[in-house]
Amino acid sequence: MPSHFLGFDSSTQGLKALVIDADAGAIVAAASVNFGGDLPQYASPEGVLANDDPTVKHANPLLWLEALDLVLRRLVEAGAPLGDVRGIGGSGQQHGSVYLNDDRAFGVFASLDPARSLAEQFAGVFSRPTSPIWMDSSTSVECRELAAAIGARLQADTGSPAIERFTGPQIRRFYKTDPEAYAATVRIHLVSSFLASVLIGGDAPVDRGDGAGMNLLNLRTGTWDAVIADATAPNLIAKLPRVGATGSLAGALSPYFQKYGLPALIPVALWTGDNPASLIGMGAHRPGKAVVSLGTSDTVFAAFDEFHTDPDGYGHVFGNPAGGNMSLACFKNGSLARDRVRAEAGVSWEFFDTTAFDETVPGNDGSLALPWFEHEITPSGRPVGLRANFDFAAAPPAVRIRAAVEGQVISRAVHSEWVGHFDTLRVTGGASRSRGILQTLADVFQARVETIAVTDSAALGAALIAAHDIGGHSFDALAERFCPTVEIVRPRPEHAATYQRLHDAVRLLENA
Numbered sequence: 276m277p278s279h280f281l282g283f284d285s286s287t288q289g290l291k292a293l294v295i296d297a298d299a300g301a302i303v304a305a306a307s308v309n310f311g312g313d314l315p316q317y318a319s320p321e322g323v324l325a326n327d328d329p330t331v332k333h334a335n336p337l338l339w340l341e342a343l344d345l346v347l348r349r350l351v352e353a354g355a356p357l358g359d360v361r362g363i364g365g366s367g368q369q370h371g372s373v374y375l376n377d378d379r380a381f382g383v384f385a386s387l388d389p390a391r392s393l394a395e396q397f398a399g400v401f402s403r404p405t406s407p408i409w410m411d412s413s414t415s416v417e418c419r420e421l422a423a424a425i426g427a428r429l430q431a432d433t434g435s436p437a438i439e440r441f442t443g444p445q446i447r448r449f450y451k452t453d454p455e456a457y458a459a460t461v462r463i464h465l466v467s468s469f470l471a472s473v474l475i476g477g478d479a480p481v482d483r484g485d486g487a488g489m490n491l492l493n494l495r496t497g498t499w500d501a502v503i504a505d506a507t508a509p510n511l512i513a514k515l516p517r518v519g520a521t522g523s524l525a526g527a528l529s530p531y532f533q534k535y536g537l538p539a540l541i542p543v544a545l546w547t548g549d550n551p552a553s554l555i556g557m558g559a560h561r562p563g564k565a566v567v568s569l570g571t572s573d574t575v576f577a578a579f580d581e582f583h584t585d586p587d588g589y590g591h592v593f594g595n596p597a598g599g600n601m602s603l604a605c606f607k608n609g610s611l612a613r614d615r616v617r618a619e620a621g622v623s624w625e626f627f628d629t630t631a632f633d634e635t636v637p638g639n640d641g642s643l644a645l646p647w648f649e650h651e652i653t654p655s656g657r658p659v660g661l662r663a664n665f666d667f668a669a670a671p672p673a674v675r676i677r678a679a680v681e682g683q684v685i686s687r688a689v690h691s692e693w694v695g696h697f698d699t700l701r702v703t704g705g706a707s708r709s710r711g712i713l714q715t716l717a718d719v720f721q722a723r724v725e726t727i728a729v730t731d732s733a734a735l736g737a738a739l740i741a742a743h744d745i746g747g748h749s750f751d752a753l754a755e756r757f758c759p760t761v762e763i764v765r766p767r768p769e770h771a772a773t774y775q776r777l778h779d780a781v782r783l784l785e786n787a
Contacts, residue, residue: 277359278746279303281537282738283346284731285367285470286549287408288322290342291734294355297742300756302735304355308342317341324405332410336373336401339470340393347535357536362745363474363528364544364737366552367466369488369593372442374403374449377461384476387531393473402460403453407445414444421447421490424506430584432493432500434592434600443490443507450508463514465489467546468525474543476529480519484551484594484601492518494582494592494600519545521598522744544744549733550576550603551596556736557701557729558758560597560750565697567687567716569706573609575687577602577694585693589653596740597750602694606653606687610706612646616679620672631676632711637718638773642670644678645686645784653690654785662784680712684719685774685781697722701758703729710764717766719774724764729757 278298284291288311294304311320317338318324324333350357375381380400387396407413418437421429421444430436437444442465450457464472464479465486471479486492491507493500498518504511519525527540554576557566565577580599584592590604617627644663651657661667667675691697700722706712707726717724729735735757742748 279359280741283365284734306349330413333405337394362741364741365546369548371408371466373469375462376402389534417444417447471525471546475526479525482545482547485548487593552733552736556732558754564699569704573606628709631673634673635677637770713764726762
């Protein structure tokens with residue numbers, strides 16, 4: 276019997292779908308929809324609606340529904356073996372929320388008509404016509420209100436302090452600005468649980484991994500926190516879905532989707548957030564292995580068992596779909612900052628990636644820099660600008676480059692200490708091609724650095740979660756099959772003490 280599973284990832288700019296063969300360790304079909312290019316009628320070229328207020332970042336939930344129909348049609352056109360699919364998983368961009376009214380919403384879920392599109396049928400069911408997403412930063416006041424009302428327990432029990440993009444502050448803002456529409460709201464879903472609800476034609480639970488990004492879920496108890504919910508908005512818990520247990524199922528597939536050749540009533544796993552799904556898709560589901568994503572922003576995330584939080588308040592705790600918890604820290608100044616340092620030094624990427632590190636020594640004789648060209652969020656609240664403990668502009672290009680890279684990497688290490696020690700770093704993103712950066716990561720963290728040939732890690736993770744939760748495959752076996760190592764860079768123990776001494780210097784630079 277084929278061991279095929281379907282995984283979706285609804286991200287900011289598009290929707291991806293993968294069909295995997297869990298036994299063979301192979302991706303057998305893939306399709307994607309770019310929101311701006313494929314669905315221009317929604318006027319969301321980057322997946323976000325235009326707004327006169329630059330802090331407001333919303334999306335049209337009908338866009339996600341139309342994309343779901345379209346990506347399935349594309350799988351059919353590509354000859355994907357959808358008739359062999361045994362189960363479905365999914366991930367959604369974290370923190371985004373969907374607001375359903377009490378007139379038609381649940382009835383639409385339960386009676387989807389295959390002769391009509393999803394977007395057509397769901398028009399009119401939203402009490403809030405647009406969905407705030409993770410890019411929104413309009414809730415500073417609401418964050419201060421929640422912090423004042425709850426105090427340190429907000430982070431201690433939910434895993435994060437009040438964060439502008441998190442769902443709780445977004446709900447509070449909606450209640451304050453449109454109390455009538457809030458009162459008419461019967462259900463507030465995350466992007467992930469909303470799309471899972473569409474698939475099952477019912478009211479799907481929220482996954483603990485994604486629910487942890489709301490400032491509402493008590494990670495110690497695994498349930499909504501009544502005190503925090505009451506401080507957020509009235510009667511809020513009644514408007515939230517139930518919290519699903521790790522590894523449980525959302526339900527059975529709606530008959531609507533048989534029109535794409537999917538089998539009737541196959542199981543749908545709980546959808547999770549894109550970051551928890553990526554943890555699985557990168558093969559980093561066990562403690563001791565961290566993922567470092569080197570992109571426009573840099574992120575560091577890792578699994579850990581015993582629940583605890585970042586004493587500095589910058590790292591976040593989400594649920595791990597494999598059980599336990601995961602940490603995540605985001606550093607806004609990533610590859611774009613590195614590119615600016617390179618451009619201002621007037622050197623090529625080959626010089627940046629290799630020559631600069633050949634011409635300098637590990638530790639850079641103590642010369643460090645933090646290229647904060649955007650408002651940094653780890654740590655937050657510091658002024659924009661390049662920080663250095665030496666005359667940066669007068670130094671040779673190689674010294675400047677090593678100073679910036681080592682400053683960044685040591686900062687990532689400093690703000691990951693609360694999680695525990697990592698034996699292995701799995702590195703992804705464009706900068707993972709840089710030999711100098713990989714060796715610096717290995718030496719600073721004193722961990723084996725691996726690059727792996729995984730693209731679309733959230734969609735892959737969603738499919739792997741389905742293979743585990745529905746098909747009974749172990750995460751260890753799935754990681755071995757789907758996440759093989761391409762390259763290994765080993766730490767040099769002789770440089771461990773040098774970099775350890777520089778931890779305090781980076782903290783001083785951050786706080787200068």
